[in-house]
Amino acid sequence: MNILKTLVATCIGLAAIGTAAAQDLKIGMVLPMSGPFAAHGHQLENGARLYMQQHGDTVAGRTIKLIIKDDTGIAPAVSKRQAQNLLIQDKVDVLGGFGMTPSAFAVAPLATETKTAMVVMNAATSSITSQSPYIVRTSMTLPQVTAPIASWAANNGIRTVYSISADYGPGHDAESQFVKTFTAAGGKMVGSVRTPTQNPDFAPFLQKAKDLHPDAVFLFVPAGEQGVAAIKAYKERGLDKAGIKLIATGDIDSEDVIDAIGDAALGLITSFHYSDAHDSPENHQFVQAYTKAYPGERPNFWSVGGYDGMHLIYQALEKTGGNASGEALMEAVKGLKWMSPRGPVEIDPKTRDIIQNVYIRRVEKVDGVLKNVEFDKVEAIKDPGKA
Numbered sequence: 001m002n003i004l005k006t007l008v009a010t011c012i013g014l015a016a017i018g019t020a021a022a023q024d025l026k027i028g029m030v031l032p033m034s035g036p037f038a039a040h041g042h043q044l045e046n047g048a049r050l051y052m053q054q055h056g057d058t059v060a061g062r063t064i065k066l067i068i069k070d071d072t073g074i075a076p077a078v079s080k081r082q083a084q085n086l087l088i089q090d091k092v093d094v095l096g097g098f099g100m101t102p103s104a105f106a107v108a109p110l111a112t113e114t115k116t117a118m119v120v121m122n123a124a125t126s127s128i129t130s131q132s133p134y135i136v137r138t139s140m141t142l143p144q145v146t147a148p149i150a151s152w153a154a155n156n157g158i159r160t161v162y163s164i165s166a167d168y169g170p171g172h173d174a175e176s177q178f179v180k181t182f183t184a185a186g187g188k189m190v191g192s193v194r195t196p197t198q199n200p201d202f203a204p205f206l207q208k209a210k211d212l213h214p215d216a217v218f219l220f221v222p223a224g225e226q227g228v229a230a231i232k233a234y235k236e237r238g239l240d241k242a243g244i245k246l247i248a249t250g251d252i253d254s255e256d257v258i259d260a261i262g263d264a265a266l267g268l269i270t271s272f273h274y275s276d277a278h279d280s281p282e283n284h285q286f287v288q289a290y291t292k293a294y295p296g297e298r299p300n301f302w303s304v305g306g307y308d309g310m311h312l313i314y315q316a317l318e319k320t321g322g323n324a325s326g327e328a329l330m331e332a333v334k335g336l337k338w339m340s341p342r343g344p345v346e347i348d349p350k351t352r353d354i355i356q357n358v359y360i361r362r363v364e365k366v367d368g369v370l371k372n373v374e375f376d377k378v379e380a381i382k383d384p385g386k387a
């Protein structure tokens with residue numbers, strides 16, 4: 001009798017374990033956790049985990065588990081291999097992360113083939129969501145954050161511009177959108193150049209711009225070390241003293257690198273969707289929680305992309321009752337709205353891309369700290385790259 005009770009109890013226990021395992025929902029995140037963009041990958045992971053800390057790890061009866069894979073940065077073959085490992089070995093239900101555009105492009109066919117929802121939390125080339133019907137994005141697109149700075153320039157006395165942009169998808173998007181918007185508003189482009197994605201020397205490009213003497217240089221380079229180098233080279237080459245303004249998208253001076261730029265960043269005008277100086281109750285709470293959870297770090301657009309990526313997954317799962325199939329989640333995300341630390345956001349039901357405010361900001365010192373202080377905004381902007 002005792003043996004029978006033991007067997008019954010064992011079976012019940014095993015069944016419970018099986019049920020619990022069935023309730024687990026695995027999110028596999030492909031991120032640059034080593035290499036030149038490692039700090040950004042950690043920021044995105046931090047944002048995702050902070051959301052889980054604040055909202056619990058259970059949604060619609062399913063326990064959320066994150067599995068992180070390192071793709072080292074701009075390495076599409078590595079990104080694809082890591083995504084395959086997540087799908088085949090780890091059997092994840094949802095793919096997420098994707099710091100860089102080549103990573104998202106490489107993995108998109110896998111999402112389509114396996115009908116797996118793919119949440120892009122940073123990569124910003126406009127066409128990414130068109131690569132698979134299972135992709136949704138919670139970050140931005142480069143045309144979306146570029147058009148406002150082009151309009152601002154044309155409306156604020158800048159008549160001629162020289163463009164310097166990185167020679168890959170986001171750089172092409174930023175350059176083409178700036179030219180389109182700026183010239184439509186009556187501005188003139190006096191030249192442009194595309195820089196290598198690996199270890200560029202910005203001095204000759206900036207010297208060329210100085211020789212042409214435009215009213216401003218528009219700059220787009222990958223966030224991080226290149227942004228620091230480009231802004232310092234702008235100062236060292238004396239373009240500011242020559243009266244040539246520097247304008248850019250806000251990834252160039254994000255919160256994790258602005259201190260490394262130092263006072264050379266003061267006065268820089270950028271357009272972007274997030275600043276840790278954004279004045280809203282949601283952002284104040286987010287910044288306070290982030291700096292408490294990760295002492296010595298400032299949240300940036302990567303961490304907000306991860307934070308909102310998890311918000312989207314949670315909200316979609318609540319709508320589907322825990323059904324994580326690609327079809328169910330893609331239907332659920334269309335038209336989702338929420339109040340992000342960056343402001344109001346919405347998922348465009350037609351493009352599965354994010355609709356959000358984009359802010360014009362100036363670098364200032366606030367209580368001795370360099371901040372991107374917002375002074376203007378364009379509300380509820382869709383990706384103009386899809387217009």
